[in-house]
Amino acid sequence: MLENRITEFETLKGLLDNRQYSSFMRRIDGMNPVDAAEFLAWLPEQRQPFAFRLLKKDTAAEIFAELEPEMQSRIVEALSDRETGGILDELATDDAVDLLEEMPAGVVKRLLRVASPDTRAELNRFLAYPEDSAGSVMTSEFIDLTGGMTCAQAVEHIRRTGLDKETVYSAYVTDASRVLQGVVELRQLLFASPEQSIRELMDENVIYAHTEDDRETVANLISHYDLLVLPVVDREERLVGIVTVDDALDVLEEEATEDIEKMAAILPTDKPYLRTSVWETWKKRIPWLLLLMVSATFTSTIITHYETAIGTYAILTAFFPMLMDTGGNAGGQTSVTIIRGLSLGDIRLRDLLRVLWKEFRVSLLCGLTLAAATFLKVYAVDFRFRPTALLENGAVQNNLLVTAAVSLTVFGAIVVAKLVGTLLPMGAKRLGFDPAVMASPFITTIVDAVTLMIYFAVASAVLGL
C-alpha cells in the first residue's frame, strides 16, 4: 500500500510541476483527506503553501484538519487573513480549537480576529474549557431535534441542517431550555413509520458526559458502550457538544503512550519521536535519571556499611547485578500489570487485599522456582569451573554456603519486589497520584535497597561475617 502511495504522490507532484493545476485539483479532490494531508507534508516545504492554495475551500478545511500542527502554522503564516478566516469558519469546532491551542499567542489573536463573529464567539467559549477535559475535545456540530417532531420531519430536519455536521447518525432531542432529553439514531428513523413522534421513538436512557469530565473518562465510556458518539452536557444538563469515536480512539492511543512513557521513567510528550528536538527529549528524560541516581544513595550506604565483609568475601559482589536485576524485573512485572489493570478498570482500589493475596502466592511460586534454579546454576555450574578460592583471612571459601545465601536472597527479593510492586501503584492511586509513575524504575530503587539488606543479613548469618 505504501509503495502505491509514493507513486501516486510522484504523479501528483508531476502535475504541479507541469502546471496542470486543474488535473491536480480534480485528483486531490477525490483523495481521502488523510492521504491528501500526507501528500502535502511529503512535498518540499516551500511548495506546500502553494499547493494548499489550489485546494477548494471545503476540501482545504478537511485536509487542513489532518495536518500536523507545525505544518498548520506554516500554512497559516503563508495565507492572507481572508483565506485563513475562511478555513477557520469551515473547520469543525474541535479541529479549530486544536489548532488554536497549538499556535503561539500572537497567531491565535490574529486567527480570532479574522474569523467570523459567530466562529469567534464559539471558539472563545471552547478555549475556556480546561485542557484534557471533555469540553476541550468535543465539537458543537451536532444535530438537535425536538420531541414534538414526527420521524418524517426529523429526517427532513437532518437533511436540511446536517450537511456540515460532524455526524448525522445520532441526533439528540432537547427541550426548550436545551436540556438533553434523549437520543435518536438515524438507523431508527430509517425503520420507523414517518408519522411516529420523536418523543415516542427516542431512547431516554442516554449515556453522556459533562464538559469538565476528563477526556479519558469520555473515551472509556465510548469504548465501554461501543458508541459512535457521546453527547456532552454542561452543569445545567444542557447539551453543548458531542465527542465522536474517532476522537476517542486518538485519546485512548495517546493515553496508552503516556502511560508507557511514564512507566519507563520518561515525562510524557505529545509529539511524535522524530519531531521532538534533542533538547526536548533530554528534558523529558533527565529528571527521572537524576532522581533515581540520587535515590541510589541508599544502596551505596548499605554496601559501604558492609565494606569490610566485602573485602573478605569479595565473591559476594559477583551476584549484585543478578540480584538487583531479578528484584527489579519481578517488581516491574507486578507493578506494570497492576498499573495497566487500574487504567483499564480490571482492577479497582477495593480489590487491594485480593491483589495482595494473589501476588503473594505468585511471589512464593516465582521465588521458589527461581531460588532453586539459582542454586543449581550457581553451585553446579558457576562454582564447578572455578578453583576453590582462599579468602583474604586464609580460610577456604565455602561455596555451598555462598550459594545458599544467594538463593535465599533471590527468594526474599522476589517476594518483597512483588509486594512493593502491588502496594506502590495502588497507594499512589489511593492518594490521587498517577499510578504509572510508580512503575519499574522507582520500584527498582526500593527493591534494590531491600534486596541488599536481605543479602547482607543472610550472608552474615550463614557465613558468620
Next chain:
Amino acid sequence: MLENRITEFETLKGLLDNRQYSSFMRRIDGMNPVDAAEFLAWLPEQRQPFAFRLLKKDTAAEIFAELEPEMQSRIVEALSDRETGGILDELATDDAVDLLEEMPAGVVKRLLRVASPDTRAELNRFLAYPEDSAGSVMTSEFIDLTGGMTCAQAVEHIRRTGLDKETVYSAYVTDASRVLQGVVELRQLLFASPEQSIRELMDENVIYAHTEDDRETVANLISHYDLLVLPVVDREERLVGIVTVDDALDVLEEEATEDIEKMAAILPTDKPYLRTSVWETWKKRIPWLLLLMVSATFTSTIITHYETAIGTYAILTAFFPMLMDTGGNAGGQTSVTIIRGLSLGDIRLRDLLRVLWKEFRVSLLCGLTLAAATFLKVYAVDFRFRPTALLENGAVQNNLLVTAAVSLTVFGAIVVAKLVGTLLPMGAKRLGFDPAVMASPFITTIVDAVTLMIYFAVASAVLGL
C-alpha cells in the same frame, strides 16, 4: 455513575426475588446491553441462568454477546439445545465466532450441531481464518448494493435488509461476482437526489483489508483514516466481511496491553488480571525471570574476574547498584520510546540512522548532565561525611579518583545504553521479531555487562589496580 448502577441492580434483583417477572423484563429490555450484561454478572452465580432465560430472544443475544467467556459457558451449559441454537442464530457472526473460539472442543461441537444449517456453514468458514487475522474479527452482516440501483432503491434495500446488520451507515457496492467496487455512506444517500444512480454516487477509492491481514493492521487503518467500518475482501477481491470501529478499539486496547506486558518481561495474556489463576500468572512471569537470571552469568563472570581488585578497593562495589540502575533506566527510556514509535508508525526501519544520531546526541547530553551530577553528589556529599578510608594494602583511598571513575562510567553507561536501546528493538523488527520483547529487562542485562566492563577498565586505569 457507579453507585447509581448498584442501586439499579438492587432494584432489578428485588423484582426477580419478588417474582415480578414482567416488570423485570420490561426494565432490563430498556437497559443498555452492556449494563444488562454487567447486571447478570453481578447476580449470584446460581441465579444467572434463570435470569437469562427470562430475556426476550433478540435482547438475550445482544446481552449474551457482552458477557465474559466464563459466564457464556455457564449459561450455554444451563440452556437447552433449542435455546442455545436460537441464541447462536441471533448473534452477529463475529460474536458467535468469538464464543466458539473460547469454548472447549466438546461444547463447540454441540453448539455447531444445534445451530441452523446456514449459521453452521457461515461459522465453519469463519473459524478457518487464522487467529488474530482480519477474517477472525470481521462480521458478515454488511449491506451490499449494486451499481445499477438508484439512491431511492438503495434506501429501500437498506430498509428491507438492514434491520439485523451490524451497521447500516456504510453500504458496499459489489459486481456480479461479489468483487468490491465502491462504498456509499448512508449520509450521502440522505443528501443525494432519489434518482441518482449508485454507480455515480459511490466512492471507488475504498480503503479495505484482506482476510489474512493482521487484526492490528486493520485497527490501525480504521484509526488512521477515522473510519466507522472497514470492508474485508478475500484473495479474489470479493467482499466477505466488515470490521467496525468498536472492534478496532478493542483490538488497539488489547495490543497496547500486550506490548506493555512484553516490555515488562511478561508473556502476554488475554484475560483480565483478577480472572487469571495464580498458576497461570506464574507461567506467564517465570520464563523471563529464569532467562534473565541465567544471562546474569556474564556480569558475575566479569566481577569475579576483578575479585582481587575488589578485595582491595571494596568501595568500588558501593556504586554497582547505581551504575546498573542508571544504565538500565537510560536504556529502558530509549527502547520503550522506539518500541512505541515503531508500533504507532511514528518511526520506521528506514529511519534507523536518524534515530541513532538523535539518540547519540541525547545520550551525550544525558551522560554529561548525569556524570556532572554524580561527581558533585559523590565527591561533595557522600565522601564528605565519611572518614578517609585506609585500604587493605595500607594506602590511603583516593576519593577524587574513585569519584572520577564512577562519573566517567556513568557517562559511558548512558551512551552505551541509549545505543543498545535503539539497535535492539530496531534490529528485532528488521529480523521479523516483535520489538516489544527487546524492552528494558533484556537491555538491562546487556547494559549491565558493558557498564561493568567500562567501570573496571576505567577504575583500573585511574586507580592503577
